[in-house]
Amino acid sequence: MSSIATFIDWNTLMFVAIGFGAQLCDGALGMGFGVISSTVLTLIGLPRVVVSATVNTAKILTGTASTVSHLAYKNVDWRTLAILGTGGIAGALCGSQLLLRSDSSRYIGPFISTYLIGVGIYIIWKASYVERLRITLPRIAGIGIAAGFLEAVAGVWGPLATSNLVASGLPPRLAVGVGNVAETIVAVIVSATLVHELGFDKLSRAAVGLVIGALIASPIAARLTANLPKRRLTIGVGILVILSSALRLLKETGWLG
Numbered sequence: 001m002s003s004i005a006t007f008i009d010w011n012t013l014m015f016v017a018i019g020f021g022a023q024l025c026d027g028a029l030g031m032g033f034g035v036i037s038s039t040v041l042t043l044i045g046l047p048r049v050v051v052s053a054t055v056n057t058a059k060i061l062t063g064t065a066s067t068v069s070h071l072a073y074k075n076v077d078w079r080t081l082a083i084l085g086t087g088g089i090a091g092a093l094c095g096s097q098l099l100l101r102s103d104s105s106r107y108i109g110p111f112i113s114t115y116l117i118g119v120g121i122y123i124i125w126k127a128s129y130v131e132r133l134r135i136t137l138p139r140i141a142g143i144g145i146a147a148g149f150l151e152a153v154a155g156v157w158g159p160l161a162t163s164n165l166v167a168s169g170l171p172p173r174l175a176v177g178v179g180n181v182a183e184t185i186v187a188v189i190v191s192a193t194l195v196h197e198l199g200f201d202k203l204s205r206a207a208v209g210l211v212i213g214a215l216i217a218s219p220i221a222a223r224l225t226a227n228l229p230k231r232r233l234t235i236g237v238g239i240l241v242i243l244s245s246a247l248r249l250l251k252e253t254g255w256l257g
Helices: 002-007 010-029 033-043 048-072 078-100 102-128 137-154 158-167 172-198 204-224 230-252
Strands: none
Touching (some): 010 033, 010 204, 033 048, 033 204, 033 230, 048 137, 137 158, 137 172
8 A cells, every 4th residue: 555655646646637637638629638748747847858758658558549549440541641650750769869968958948948839829820720731742741750859859749740731631530540640659769769768767657647647538528529619729728838838938048047
């Protein structure tokens, strides 16, 4: 009993709550688990590299369940998946190495916080305007590289990958399916790379909490999806990302001490 109490402490329960709320948004929008989990974990003071490793480790389990469902319902275009996944892996490997470079660590925090503020603005914009572009293989590869890089350095994939696949003309059903499967593959690469350097002990408790919270929220999110006002929720997620990233940027640059 004492060992269980030691493992399931208040920190773990906090991660469960974060995973629960993030998965509720993800179930309604097709994105949100990574961006909410990473911004909140970063805001409470965890190092960027630990945040990325933790979120990606959690995504392996949550993403596997999603992958099985999308494959079963034939929501995957294999050629698009191959191109997006290859680009995602390339971007993830570059982002992981950047994140692990000790001599660049002081620059990564402000850069990613600024980047995520832009992502938040982009999410709000996407809630009000959908741009239709022509889908091309180079564009898909570029989306994969950019999303893979952001996945590695910030644990964020959906706002770039899924939204841009839809904007490029891929049917939403396939965009969500391909995006989820590719995200799971990329999460495995990022997690393996970062955990190899950090050690599993530094992130296991947070990862377990996020997974537990996400699994509890998944059936609730599925039921609520049809009734939630998605435009307002999307804008809310964007505002949350902007505010939390801006606060973290102020801390990282010394404005808040």
